[in-house]
Amino acid sequence: MRAQPFGDSAVLIELEQRIDDGIVAQARALADAWERAGHGTAVPAYASVLARFDPLALPPEDALARARALASGTPNTSPEPAGRLIEVPTVYDGPDLDEIASLSGLSRSALIAAHSSRTHTAFFLGFMPGFAYCGPLDPRIRAPRLAAPRARVPAGSVAVADGQTAVYPLDSPGGWRLIGRTELAVFDPSREPPALIAAGDRLRFVPR
């Protein structure tokens, strides 16, 4: 673990440099603890937490000391309860479905089964509002990112890339491989909370 200043109003706590369920859960627990302490917003990722604070209220050197104390006090195996189970009704008709099936050496129906038969964990949110990085993907699914991202991926696209899966919350450019779509609104600013998926939730894609 190391914690270092990230500018004058955040500390970056890095746990490790690898993707692992336990470390992801630890990062989430640490982010929760930082927010519970009332210091500010904390952004967990695979193996790190960006702990933000108001530097006029909490001097950066104090923030760094608190982050270090919190990080050394957060147990490695987090006993946190599993998140909600969210079912994502999915029509598997994405433009990359056949290519990903052939790259993975699977039939179309075997690819759909591989994607829809397991429960994925939402690791963290980033990239755009409501975009949850979920996984791990069935290791048979091979899905390298597109070398040149698409200019427009429609909202609701169900995508895979590099061992992960996600639903695009909004129309946007994107380099993930599109295998299906859902009508579920994963981001809606008029809803509370606006993001359907929270870090720690579990996702199951249900073929329609």
Added chain:
Amino acid sequence: MLHILEAGLRSTVQDDPRVAGARIGLPDAGPADPVAFRAARALVGERGGAAVEIVGLPFTFRSDDRRLVAVTGRDVAVRSASRLPGWIAFVVRGGETVTVIGSARYAYLAIGGGLDLEPVLGSRATYLPAGIGPVPRPLASGDALPLGPVRGLERAGVRVPPAPYGAAVAAIDGPHADRFGVDAVRAFFGDEFEVGPDADRMGVRIRGPELRWSGDDLLTCGVLPGAVQVPRGGSPIVLGPDAQTTGGYPVIAVVASAARGLVAQALPGERLRFARADPARAVASLRALGASAAAV
């Protein structure tokens, strides 16, 4: 009402950033030049609330009633019955047509009484890509924004010094500075960078000495406005208020909060220099700016 007669190109309503949204992937939004934004607000006596971020001068408006207003930014002026510089509070008469002119990339118009708009997800700041905010689109001519109660007229003539545009940009060693060679870090804080044509509220691409880094790709981690990301073999990007909340490139440095406007306001082709600062000193200058704004 504040009537907009000439809206510029991509002017928006901005407010203090929506920081709490970072955890769900929602960018901060808020002003690209926070110091100029807060100065405009302080000049008209408002402690919080929204102001107009003008992109693409000129911008022309009128108010139905007599109002205290202030305009800030890098190189801004005001043309009405008379001509005024920026960074000063002045009174406009009801119905008077006022035009903000200059070359500022971002100019701020604050009005006594504030814009009477409801926060969305904790802020009135506009995040255009996802259409978030009480006015979730660029302002257009013909728009009318509701105003709070008239107040602060007695403050007319109050002024604050403009931000030190053109000075070296204070920045703090980034969390991944050790991924770069000593020479790259020295080059970052010693050499000049040219502002590229790709510059908007998401980020500003700068070109200069090659900043090589070694080792495997980083795992994606949280980032925030002011972070200087260095893609492999690419030009550094200084993240802006609408930047993504996570990123996978090493961060060589993070621009001090008080200096973010110096980068945002730089025009393509201009040269920037970064000056190494530590977090405590960066906060001291932030505090000093806040104190001078509060003292007006």
